[in-house]
Every structure is written in C-alpha cells, then in structure tokens.
Amino acid sequence: MDMHExxxxxxxxxxxxGRAETFDLGPKVPTSCIKKEDLTIAGLNLxxxxxxxxxxxxxxxxxxxxxxKESKSELAAMRDELARAxxxxxxxxxxxxxxxxxxxxxxxxxxxxxQHHDVVDGRVEATNDxxxxxxxxxxxxxxxxxxxxxxxxxxxxxxxxxPSPPLDNGGVRSMDSQRRKTSTDKxxxxxxxxxxxxxxxxxxxxxxxxxxxxxRVSVRARSDAPMIADGCQWRKYGQKMAKGNPCPxxxxxxxxxxxxxxxxxxxxCADDRSILTTTYEGTHNHPLPAAAMAMASTTSxxxxxxxxxxMSSPEGLMNPSFLARTVLPFxxxxxxxxxxxxxxxxxxxxxHRQDATQLRRPSPSPxxxxxxxxxxxxxxGYFAVPNASGQTHINQSRFSGLQLSEAMxxxxxxxxxxxxxLPSSLADTVTAATAxxxxxxxxxxxxxxxxxxxxxxxxPATASDNHDNRSSASRTINEDDNNVTTNSEDINPTxxxxxxxxx
DNA sequence: CGTATTTGACCCGCGC
DNA sequence: GCGCGGGTCAAATACG
Numbered sequence: 001m002d003m004h005e006x007x008x009x010x011x012x013x014x015x016x017x018g019r020a021e022t023f024d025l026g027p028k029v030p031t032s033c034i035k036k037e038d039l040t041i042a043g044l045n046l047x048x049x050x051x052x053x054x055x056x057x058x059x060x061x062x063x064x065x066x067x068x069k070e071s072k073s074e075l076a077a078m079r080d081e082l083a084r085a086x087x088x089x090x091x092x093x094x095x096x097x098x099x100x101x102x103x104x105x106x107x108x109x110x111x112x113x114x115q116h117h118d119v120v121d122g123r124v125e126a127t128n129d130x131x132x133x134x135x136x137x138x139x140x141x142x143x144x145x146x147x148x149x150x151x152x153x154x155x156x157x158x159x160x161x162x163p164s165p166p167l168d169n170g171g172v173r174s175m176d177s178q179r180r181k182t183s184t185d186k187x188x189x190x191x192x193x194x195x196x197x198x199x200x201x202x203x204x205x206x207x208x209x210x211x212x213x214x215x216r217v218s219v220r221a222r223s224d225a226p227m228i229a230d231g232c233q234w235r236k237y238g239q240k241m242a243k244g245n246p247c248p249x250x251x252x253x254x255x256x257x258x259x260x261x262x263x264x265x266x267x268x269c270a271d272d273r274s275i276l277t278t279t280y281e282g283t284h285n286h287p288l289p290a291a292a293m294a295m296a297s298t299t300s301x302x303x304x305x306x307x308x309x310x311m312s313s314p315e316g317l318m319n320p321s322f323l324a325r326t327v328l329p330f331x332x333x334x335x336x337x338x339x340x341x342x343x344x345x346x347x348x349x350x351x352h353r354q355d356a357t358q359l360r361r362p363s364p365s366p367x368x369x370x371x372x373x374x375x376x377x378x379x380x381g382y383f384a385v386p387n388a389s390g391q392t393h394i395n396q397s398r399f400s401g402l403q404l405s406e407a408m409x410x411x412x413x414x415x416x417x418x419x420x421x422l423p424s425s426l427a428d429t430v431t432a433a434t435a436x437x438x439x440x441x442x443x444x445x446x447x448x449x450x451x452x453x454x455x456x457x458x459x460p461a462t463a464s465d466n467h468d469n470r471s472s473a474s475r476t477i478n479e480d481d482n483n484v485t486t487n488s489e490d491i492n493p494t495x496x497x498x499x500x501x502x503x
Numbered sequence: 504c505g506t507a508t509t510t511g512a513c514c515c516g517c518g519c
Numbered sequence: 520g521c522g523c524g525g526g527t528c529a530a531a532t533a534c535g
Binding site for chain 2: 520521522523524525526527528529530531532533534535
Binding site: 235236237238239 | 506507508509510
C-alpha cells in the first residue's frame with residue numbers, strides 16, 4: 001500500500017463496525033451454546049425414542065447391557081441434535097446476515113427520511129453544527145454478479161480486433177472484451193424488419209443489460225493523499241491527460257485476484273487540486289476483504305436503485321424534482337445521480353467543508369467512516385430520479401455520518417440518553433422507515449442488491465491463483481449463506497466509479 | 504531479480 | 520473517411 005494512502009478501511013475500523021465478526025458466526029456458536037442445552041435435553045428424550053445406534057464409540061464391554069444401550073442412544077441423539085443444531089445455526093446465520101443487511105438499509109432510509117424531515121423543520125444547520133460529524137471519503141466497491149462480466153455467449157464478437165491476448169493479462173483482455181461487447185451489443189439490435197413490439201422489448205432488455213454492466217458510482221473527495229485506501233489492491237496500468245484538466249488521469253486495475261475486471265480512475269480536480277476524484281468500474285470476481293465489503297452493499301444498493309428503482313418508479317418519472325425537494329436544500333455537498341446515456345452514474349461530491357472538514361469530530365471512531373457513504377449511496381440510489389438533463393442532485397452533507405452514525409450508535413449502545421440529539425421519536429421514525437421500505441419494492445430491490453453484493457463479494461475466486469492474488473482474502477463463506485432471495489435482474493449492477501463532477 | 508510504474512503506441516467509438 | 524478523445528496495452532524503466 002502506498003505510504004501516502006489514506007486508509008479509511010483499517011482493521012480497527014472494521015472491528016469498530018463489527019461487520020466481519022458479526023458475519024462470521026461459524027460453528028463456534030452452536031458448539032458452545034446449543035450443545036449444552038439442547039443436546040442434553042434432547043438426549044434424554046431420545047433415550048426412549050432411539051433405542052439403538054450403531055454410531056456409538058463407547059467401550060461397550062465395560063458397560064452393562066442397559067448402560068450400553070443407553071449410551072448408544074444418547075450418543076445417537078447427541079449426533080442428531082448436533083446435526084440439527086448445525087442446520088439451525090446455518091439458518092440463524094443466514095437470518096443474521098439478512099437482518100444486518102436489512103438494518104443497514106433501514107439506517108440508510110432512516111437517514112433520508114430524517115433529512116427530509118429536517119428540511120421541513122428547518123433545523124438542519126443546527127443539527128449539523130451540534131454534532132460536527134466527520135465525513136470521510138470512502139470509495140465504493142463493486143460487488144455485482146461477477147458472472148455477468150463473463151458471459152461467454154457474446155465472446156465470438158467481442159475479441160474480433162486484437163490478436164489473442166497474452167494469458168498473463170487475461171483478465172484485462174476479458175474486461176476489454178466485455179467492454180467492447182457492450183458496444184457490439186448495440187449493433188446487434190434487432191433488425192428493422194422485426195415487429196415493433198419485439199424491437200421495443202429487445203431494446204429495453206439490451207438497454208438494461210448495458211446499464212447494468214456500466215452503471216457507475218462516482219465520488220469526489222478532498223484528499224492530499226494520492227490514493228484512498230479502499231481495502232483492495234490496485235495496479236496502475238495507464239495514465240492519460242484528460243481534456244480540460246491539466247492533471248493527468250491515472251488508471252488502476254484491481255489486482256486482488258487474477259482477472260478481476262474492476263478498475264478505477266484517479267484524477268485531481270483542475271480547479272482544486274486538493275479534490276481527488278476516484279472512479280470505480282467493473283465487478284469484482286473475488287472475495288473482498290472486510291474493509292472493502294463495507295461499502296460494497298451500499299454501493300450496490302445505490303446502483304441497483306438507480307437502475308431498478310428510480311428509473312422505473314412512478315415518482316421518479318412523474319416528479320423529477322422529488323429528490324431535489326427532499327434533500328437538495330443542503331446543496332453544499334452533492335451526490336449526483338446521472339441516468340443519462342450511455343450509462344448511469346452515481347456521483348458523490350464529498351468535498352464540501354461541512355462534510356469533510358468542518359464537521360470533524362475530535363476523535364472520530366472508525367465506525368463513523370463506515371456509513372456516510374453508505375447513506376449517500378443508498379439515498380442516492382433510492383431517491384435519485386433523473387431530471388430532464390438526466391441528472392439528479394441530492395445533497396450529501398446530511399449523510400456526513402451525522403444521522404447515520406447516530407442511529408448506529410443509538411442502536412449499538414444501550415444508552416439512548418447519550419444521544420440526546422437523536423429525535424425522541426427514533427423508534428417511530430424507524431417504524432415509519434420500515435413501513436416505507438417494506439412498502440416500496442424499489443428499496444427492497446436495492447436491499448436485495450446489497451445482500452447480493454455481499455454474497456458476490458465473498459464468493460471465492462474462480463480464477464487460478466497467480467502472483468496477483470497474493471494478498472487476496474483467504475477466507476471463504478459457506479455458499480449457503482448466499483441463499484438470500486434476490487432479484488438477479490436488480491442486483492447485478494454493482495459497478496462503482498469515480499467520475500469527475502465538473503462544475 | 505521480481506514487481507510495479509511509466510509512457511508512447513494503439514484501439515475504439517463518436518462526431519463532423 | 521478523418522480526427523479527436525478516452526481507454527488500454529506492453530515494452531521500457533524504476534524500484535526494493
């Protein structure tokens with residue numbers, strides 16, 4: 001890691017958030033907790049039900065016949081209970097994961113609701129001043145379905161120009177193929193002789209496909225460091241002078257796994273060199289470190305909402321200013337949703353002083369770094385609606401960790417009084433938010449996307465190991481954990497990019 | 504010596 | 520068809 005890199009994703013950060021530990025319940029829980037209670041009871045019960053068992057390893061010769069029989073039955077019962085407990089633990093683990101995802105999504109929604117509420121009350125500035133939360137730029141990590149980036153069905157038209165690539169860079173080539181395939185797909189639009197209905201449907205599908213592949217999330221942040229640590233490893237593969245910006249644009253590729261197509265761009269703002277714009281693109285095909293996992297779900301949710309929710313919701317279509325009315329009044333810092341062609345982009349402008357510097361806490365806990373982006377991303381995805389120019393701005397300043405971290409703390413610590421700034425009706429707000437979430441399929445879809453992103457982010461890398469994945473996470477998560485009901489159409493797009501928001 | 508970075512060349516899409 | 524700009528490749532170079 002670059003010595004000048006700003007590490008917002010340190011292990012302590014993640015510990016503070018508690019994600020990694022929370023997700024990893026593993027077999028420890030059942031063996032230590034369930035066994036003691038359930039097995040004993042069940043074992044006694046099963047003495048009657050199961051008179052025999054061939055599984056016993058007790059030394060039968062030492063015991064009387066009755067005792068042997070009893071021991072066998074007891075052991076069999078214990079085994080059954082162990083198996084049952086294991087299964088139950090598996091389910092509980094899945095439930096916990098889902099609950100965590102739901103919780104995070106709820107937090108995001110709550111933040112948005114509170115923001116809207118504050119707009120009405122006109123007490124935003126006071127709230128901001130009171131808390132002085134830190135807003136630290138965090139990078140978005142892509143976590144979509146990696147498989148989508150490797151659809152073999154189009155490969156015949158994808159690699160038409162260049163000679164076969166060297167295998168040592170196969171991932172890059174596949175990415176290129178994928179990228180060019182997208183453009184190729186445009187050409188393969190059904191010919192004019194098709195019926196109109198078919199053409200429309202196909203066009204819509206293809207548009208969705210293209211969007212899912214290229215959906216972006218962008219963030220601008222103040223940083224003197226040349227790069228922001230995001231939990232992944234990157235290798236620079238190019239640098240270009242972009243038009244209209246004296247600062248070169250650097251291109252990086254994820255090197256945590258062979259063939260990972262995720263890339264990012266770094267570029268400083270021409271007007272303010274302290275502003276670093278980072279753009280992510282692509283979908284990780286490997287497990288992500290805990291530090292990188294944090295943002296994955298929210299980014300995924302944002303993009304998914306952008307694609308599946310905002311663009312299709314009646315509110316979004318009929319009332320393009322919905323989002324603006326909701327949060328725009330705090331226009332100092334913006335998250336921008338661009339649904340304009342060719343690809344939607346989530347752009348977060350975190351450069352405002354209120355967010356990045358003025359609201360800094362004396363000693364911000366790492367956990368507070370965890371969620372501002374999450375809120376912004378989720379809110380962006382959920383509320384963003386394209387306006388006539390294809391862009392919608394939402395204010396990000398209220399996501400500077402203020403409400404969200406408050407909410408997190410309020411729920412994490414059993415001392416609500418310590419969070420007097422929180423609305424007394426927090427529970428009511430949560431209830432309302434929950435109702436809104438459950439009532440809104442768009443948010444549900446985004447939540448599903450978040451869950452899916454976690455799933456995909458933990459999927460073991462399929463590519464053979466090479467020197468590039470020397471530091472990839474070795475942990476794997478039982479695929480049963482992935483049995484979360486999601487809409488694959490909605491959860492796929494998890495691309496994240498930084499795109500310079502020229503002002 | 505292996506790995507990462509640099510940098511000029513190249514490819515591609517798009518607009519004219 | 521041509522030029523432009525964005526993006527990528529890969530040989531050369533730097534670095535540890």
